[in-house]
Amino acid sequence: MQAQAQTGRLFRFTLKKEWLKILLWLIGAAFYVILGIFAFVEVYGDPSEREAMAIAMENPAMQALFGRLIGADDYTIGAMYSQTMSLIGYVIFAIMSILLVVRNTRSEEEDGILELIQALPTGRLAHTTSAIFILLLSNALLAVVSASVLLALGDRSITLEGAVLTGLSYATIGLIFGAVTLVTAQLSNNARGAMMLAFGVLGISYMMRIVGDSGYELLSWLSPLGLIYGTEAFVSNNWFPIWIGLALSLALIVTALWLKNRRDMGAGLLPDRAGKKHASSFLKTLFGFTFKLLKTPLIVWAVAMLLLGVSYGSVIGDVEGMLEGNEVVAQIIATDPSLNLTDQFIGVILGVLAMAATIPSLQVMLKLRGEEKKHRMEKVIASAHSRLTVFSTFILLSTLVALVFQLLQSLAFGGSAVAVGYDVSLTDIITAGLGYVPAILLMIGVAAILIGWFPKLTSLIWLYHFFVFVVFYFGGLFDIPEVINGLSPFYHIPEQPIESWNWTVTLVLTALALLFMAIGSIGYRKRDID
């Protein structure tokens, strides 16, 4: 086993440099599970409330958002937890594993660290294999942590088998997407590409499951997310998705190792295109240059948002069909039009889409800090551009991204809803989508303050965004105190079409966002550039 020489030593070393990150991820994961199970036990202790929730969840639109309704006839805490917490959890844990694998494989190869390691008497596969061990270890710990939390905080419906299965389903998802990343790390010759490809697979899996759960069931089973969702822990406790998932991971890992053993250091299997010889006149402007830095991820995001919008839009027609067959729900709607589930759904989806569109906007803003950390910003600032100009250019671009992406996705969402024959006004949906722009601007403003005054804490913006998402996503399920809700800018945006446009909110949020941006720019002009 020459190819594996020194794997053990490299693994111990990798552990030494990774343990803190893994620990923080695990704490985050534990927190996620605790929050979910604790809140369900507290809020939905009463069976009648759970029954009401089950009826609401029968709405195909809600199922598209959360996951297929399971255990409807006996909607226990366990069933509720499995239905509403699984998919988001899967996505979070998949991201954790994707980042972990890229960080420990292609990133180090791209930086030339692997070259130094492999010039030592270490096997050709030792570095990748130690990353695989780290992946296995962190996901095993994830399984143990989540199963233990569930057992400790759950009620009677949280069985031992279900808890173990839930933990294993999280670990399996981590393994599958970690293994996918191991393969994409062989395909692309740079870390960003490897990560983008893996996130692409995750995105496609998510959309396949949206469409699958609204009727084309096969699509759900073909998506790793849909497959593992099929474990239905605490309801039917299916084990076979776990076995399939583990087998799939194993196959992917073997493929990745096989590719790694054959290929040249630094090479990828996907071809590199030749670049342009000269800078265009657009690229020579500061705005053009900034745009160029972010062009590829922005295009990828735009495609992803369009697909997400279309996926959600296309299932909207099914809501109508469901309402026809369900007298109880029809009755509820008849007595109170504000409870129109479809309109509610539109409001929720637009909010989710807006939060997704916030990510690329923030990415643009954070690029300013990312470039600085790589000591590339000094070249721009040392040239004829003032710091204020540079800062404003990034603000401008991220604001534009917010506007354009909101427009694009509401168009995709509304357009496909109209295309499948649902009776909704496209202009209303676009207006509703644009209504979220001030909230996104506020997020950009917070990022601007962090970059300007607390550059080392810049990534806290993601934590804030995650918080905003949690408040929004689970706001409908739990009673979150007003004070906490209010901390999220999205909470203040009226949920059109149920609620109507509110100029006060629009203007106040926009003004606040501009103020934050200005404060950030003052800090940026005064502080040292790394």
Add this chain to the structure above:
Amino acid sequence: MKKVIEITKLKKTFGKTEALTDVTFDVNEGEIVGFIGPNGAGKSTTIRILLGLIKADSGTAKIFGEDVWDDAVSIHKRVAYVPGDVNLWPNLTGGQVIDLFLSMRGAKVDKKRKEELMKRFEFDPTKKCRAYSKGNRQKVALIAAFAADADVYLFDEPTAGLDPLQERVFQSYAREVQQRGASVLLSSHILSEVEQLCDKVAIIRQGEIVESGSLTDLRHLTRSQINLKTAEELPNLEEQSFAHNVVREKDEIVFQLDSDHLNDFLNYIEPFTVLKLESAPPRLEDLFMRHYETVKGGD
């Protein structure tokens, strides 16, 4: 002498680019071989093939008689490598990284030698790698390499980023390992360094070795510059086959003399009254430059 590195007819293409077309040369035991050529000529590609990091399309490369790709691990136990651009884990200290690299060799670390190296290179091992300048990151790899008791040292522009004093420290260590019988392959753009240090050079251009041999041999290929002053007019010097680029300045003549036609020149000058004869030795740089320049001219 025992051949330690044997490279025969190496070929390597990346997509459509032919990186190496025909690379053949040897490094013997106890030799320092300079590996020079313009950017993109294939120096790093050759060294990375020697390290088993990338695989040659055809041809053979052997170190200690073993295949560089198949037997990489056992070869690397006796090989130390320093690239020209060292990147390290930002959150580890230089000292930790050096220890890690040495521990991977499995051999016991000679603490005294490590300390001595750090002192000579004026290296502070307690700082995190993210705080190191390029030169300091370079030192991490150099210290780890020289602290290892290797038989072959592969250096790919190892002194890039070092100051002139530390460049000298590098050179003295390179001589030291040579004296205990190790072989060194040194790729470098610093021609004076190569000239001082190397017994042999191999010149690569566009993926092909165009010249290789001992420095003394190569000197014959070049020309000396002659400054000459005679009492009489020198007729038809320009027509002599040994003289090149003849320039007459006032009463002095400057020209290039083929090194292997020295005697012809002496015979030619014999009948005249020589007032001044200065000969500048052939500089290696001139030889190298010839190869660098032909590339620029686009061949």
